[in-house]
Amino acid sequence: MGRHALVLGGARSGKTGFAERLALRTAHKPAYLATAEALDAEMRDRVESHQRGRAEHFTTIEEPVALSGALIAAAATHDVILVDCLTLWISNLLGAGEDVAQAVDELATTLTQIQHAKIILVSNEVGLGIVPDNKLARMFRDLAGATHQQLAQICDDVYFVVAGLPMTLKGERAE
Amino acid sequence: MGRHALVLGGARSGKTGFAERLALRTAHKPAYLATAEALDAEMRDRVESHQRGRAEHFTTIEEPVALSGALIAAAATHDVILVDCLTLWISNLLGAGEDVAQAVDELATTLTQIQHAKIILVSNEVGLGIVPDNKLARMFRDLAGATHQQLAQICDDVYFVVAGLPMTLKGERAE
Amino acid sequence: MGRHALVLGGARSGKTGFAERLALRTAHKPAYLATAEALDAEMRDRVESHQRGRAEHFTTIEEPVALSGALIAAAATHDVILVDCLTLWISNLLGAGEDVAQAVDELATTLTQIQHAKIILVSNEVGLGIVPDNKLARMFRDLAGATHQQLAQICDDVYFVVAGLPMTLKGERAE
Numbered sequence: 001m002g003r004h005a006l007v008l009g010g011a012r013s014g015k016t017g018f019a020e021r022l023a024l025r026t027a028h029k030p031a032y033l034a035t036a037e038a039l040d041a042e043m044r045d046r047v048e049s050h051q052r053g054r055a056e057h058f059t060t061i062e063e064p065v066a067l068s069g070a071l072i073a074a075a076a077t078h079d080v081i082l083v084d085c086l087t088l089w090i091s092n093l094l095g096a097g098e099d100v101a102q103a104v105d106e107l108a109t110t111l112t113q114i115q116h117a118k119i120i121l122v123s124n125e126v127g128l129g130i131v132p133d134n135k136l137a138r139m140f141r142d143l144a145g146a147t148h149q150q151l152a153q154i155c156d157d158v159y160f161v162v163a164g165l166p167m168t169l170k171g172e173r174a175e
Numbered sequence: 176m177g178r179h180a181l182v183l184g185g186a187r188s189g190k191t192g193f194a195e196r197l198a199l200r201t202a203h204k205p206a207y208l209a210t211a212e213a214l215d216a217e218m219r220d221r222v223e224s225h226q227r228g229r230a231e232h233f234t235t236i237e238e239p240v241a242l243s244g245a246l247i248a249a250a251a252t253h254d255v256i257l258v259d260c261l262t263l264w265i266s267n268l269l270g271a272g273e274d275v276a277q278a279v280d281e282l283a284t285t286l287t288q289i290q291h292a293k294i295i296l297v298s299n300e301v302g303l304g305i306v307p308d309n310k311l312a313r314m315f316r317d318l319a320g321a322t323h324q325q326l327a328q329i330c331d332d333v334y335f336v337v338a339g340l341p342m343t344l345k346g347e348r349a350e
Numbered sequence: 351m352g353r354h355a356l357v358l359g360g361a362r363s364g365k366t367g368f369a370e371r372l373a374l375r376t377a378h379k380p381a382y383l384a385t386a387e388a389l390d391a392e393m394r395d396r397v398e399s400h401q402r403g404r405a406e407h408f409t410t411i412e413e414p415v416a417l418s419g420a421l422i423a424a425a426a427t428h429d430v431i432l433v434d435c436l437t438l439w440i441s442n443l444l445g446a447g448e449d450v451a452q453a454v455d456e457l458a459t460t461l462t463q464i465q466h467a468k469i470i471l472v473s474n475e476v477g478l479g480i481v482p483d484n485k486l487a488r489m490f491r492d493l494a495g496a497t498h499q500q501l502a503q504i505c506d507d508v509y510f511v512v513a514g515l516p517m518t519l520k521g522e523r524a525e
Contacts, residue, residue: 012495129304129479145187304479320362
């Protein structure tokens with residue numbers, strides 16, 4: 001298996017920017033795998049403004065649901081694949097009526113099988129606020145937390161990014 | 176006083192799992208002191224699924240409100256007591272109309288008096304989201320934050336757990 | 351430019367207390383620049399209870415909006431200026447219909463120009479909970495996060511405070 005990384009952080013914490021720098025440190029042919037679906041104008045603006053800054057270096061792939069398959073395909077032609085982000089992917093899985101736990105197990109297996117590419121997973125830490133009022137939000141943050149724990153065990157390097165600066169939870173210090 | 180620890184983390188951050196590993200590292204007769212009251216089905220499911228994994232190693236004690244008394248009693252027959260969790264305890268105190276600040280002062284005194292057992296306190300960090308709309312939630316997170324600060328000064332080791340991985344805020348590095 | 355610091359943390363995380371200790375370590379004539387406007391009773395209580403503890407050491411200055419100008423003025427007569435806090439300042443800027451990005455650019459420039467005083471910026475980390483329902487709250491946490499990233503690049507020392515204990519994100523270890 002390649003040396004995979006998990007990059008956690010809050011909203012606008014600079015986690016994607018850090019993941020990009022991490023990717024470009026070793027990549028010859030990096031891919032950016034976006035799980036976002038640009039469903040509304042607010043989202044479309046975000047996606048496009050991010051894309052412009054990245055287009056020079058990364059091939060962009062879009063896959064909102066079938067992440068493991070997309071990773072296997074991308075790993076055939078790219079040496080680093082940045083997945084942005086897992087929380088949106090979980091949200092898309094729920095929207096599509098998929099079994100999240102099963103999809104995460106499949107992703108975990110896929111990561112251990114990908115030998116010749118480095119996978120960098122970006123995800124939102126959403127569990128550090130007040131308990132949400134509605135049950136769906138509580139379920140979502142439970143799923144996100146459980147997913148992060150499971151993937152943190154598999155990844156070699158795990159970072160928690162605050163204000164653009166990474167704290168190393170596991171593995172190699174960065175920056 | 177024994178070498179006490181405070182383990183902070185978000186929802187499904189793996190804080191309890193880490194606290195259990197920490198407890199089992201030194202414990203001969205560990206107790207798990209649950210502050211949860213299984214009032215509804217969702218909560219009962221959580222409590223029971225956690226209990227199954229732990230039953231092999233820990234004696235389970237349940238005490239939603241009178242924490243200091245329960246700790247003193249448990250310390251007579253156990254060498255490590257894991258308290259899970261303080262935020263639920265604060266919530267129970269509020270529900271019972273108790274004075275939270277006074278109960279936390281009492282807990283702080285109790286901790287310094289317990290000499291022959293190690294107390295591991297688990298608590299939810301809830302103050303890192305957007306300011307909640309309702310006043311009760313704001314009061315709750317203020318109480319939780321103040322409690323964490325006060326107990327962090329007393330405890331020898333303080334950890335902040337993200338994705339199952341501890342960052343050491345104070346004291347001995349773990350894992 | 352002086353050695354400036356950014357201190358991030360959640361609600362009641364002890365970030366202001368840590369920033370005060372940091373200030374008093376080197377200051378001969380420290381100022382406390384409050385961005386809070388005591389608009390309601392709840393806020394007034396908070397502001398006053400904090401002020402009492404600090405009055406002995408710090409000169410208090412109040413400026414809810416025109417932060418850069420107030421810093422330049424204060425730097426003429428104080429060697430350390432603690433700004434508490436940036437999230438409230440952003441909130442005040444929005445309330446006054448000001449351009450937040452422009453005001454933050456101006457603050458960044460001001461920081462690099464202040465040579466003979468140390469500026470310590472305190473701010474709330476608000477991006478680690480569930481995505482807020484309302485658009486204004488989402489915009490606010492995006493602005494806060496972007497501001498933290500921008501200022502973290504300029505500041506020499508950046509800390510993330512949990513339970514009164516600082517984690518060093520950048521620069522000199524403290525405590």
